[in-house]
Amino acid sequence: MHLLLVEDDHLVAEGLCRSLRQQGYSVEHSSTVKSAMQWLQNDEIELVVLDLGLPDGDGIDILKHIKKHRKNLPVVILTARGSIDDKVMGLDLGADDYLAKPFDPAELFARLRVASRRVTQAQTSTLKVGDVEMDTAAFTVSFQGEPVNLPRKEFMLLKALLENQGRVQSKQQLENKLYEWGEEVGSNTIEVHIHHLRKKFPKEFIKTLRGIGYVVGKR
Amino acid sequence: MHLLLVEDDHLVAEGLCRSLRQQGYSVEHSSTVKSAMQWLQNDEIELVVLDLGLPDGDGIDILKHIKKHRKNLPVVILTARGSIDDKVMGLDLGADDYLAKPFDPAELFARLRVASRRVTQAQTSTLKVGDVEMDTAAFTVSFQGEPVNLPRKEFMLLKALLENQGRVQSKQQLENKLYEWGEEVGSNTIEVHIHHLRKKFPKEFIKTLRGIGYVVGKR
């Protein structure tokens, strides 16, 4: 894992570099705001250890920069200043953690492990067929990137179709998905909703198979 | 945001509960390992503040249990023991942070904000959507640069919306975020708060999606 260490005190830096490498990180080191910024251009940096109080500027600026351009890059702040205000400020600006010098390297390593654990996690509940994309958690749908507003039943119907991409579903099956048991549907609701959906998407997006049902997607 | 406080000292617990609630958390409290475990069955707990050293067992067991069953649930440990070994152990077991007693409440709040950011994906303590800006740490909101005064519940509601910019949230979801369990909301509180918020911001800032919920921001 690639780590950027920003620290101006050469003695401290040297020691840290060595022990971080022993911990298995690939360490890049910079001692000025300027060079730190350059390193940050590099997308391969996955973790930053940042000393505030550098010779040519304030480390806080680096933090701001990171949080503006690479929100998900974890940053652990390292500093001599230990007042609570400083801590609160660093954390509120988006730092993931904060250690006051002097600190025990073991504690830094532990905190880095926590931070790097976080790097890998993402889960999306999104369905996509052609240009139509749905986020079932956020209740949003878009067509060619443009958001489309769907009422509840239309949303549910489209969801049922997208979840069964390429599979034909009868009106009866779809009805069962949209309505509670025992809720009698005495009419052609599904047809009507399909009609409304079709107005919002390309002509042939929802295909009809006469006497069988409806499909979406490849076939 | 739902928080579980595990703390056996009743005096401390009471004070913390109150101030955490003022910080906008819905706080559930338990003072034993057993009841903590029960609370943790509940999926909606999003954040845990854990005192080690409980009467009927070790808090570390709770931590282990959490990390086994709900890896992503952030835990902030709170304890009288302050040695580095303890810290390292707590962190390596998956705690996200560690505070030694006595601590300044402001620092706990700052660290909790960091932990909850992780849950909500937001990166800093300031949330911004359009002309509306919120500083969750300072508890302030502004519209077009002008400060807007919001009562606590309205603030929490707006926060829940801003944290989920572009994501539609149902009334039920919002209710769950603003209220503690056992506190049944027998009425249309959310609707009323939304109404009040709308008076303070532009007409279409909070959008309604009938039958689905409310959103703020892009769509």
Added chain:
DNA sequence: TCTAAGTTTAAGGTTAATTTAAGCATTAAA
């Protein structure tokens, strides 16, 4: 304690979503 601000409740009005129903269009088989 008292007061003012915040919060919840409840009722009635408003509007959008959903269902219904009827007539029109298309398909496939005789």
Added chain:
DNA sequence: TTTAATGCTTAAATTAACCTTAAACTTAGA
């Protein structure tokens, strides 16, 4: 090419969701 079956379209009727208001209640601060 006719016919019967199935699906499409439209608009009106119905229903459910939401908004608004005001009053009752609660809480926090002086």
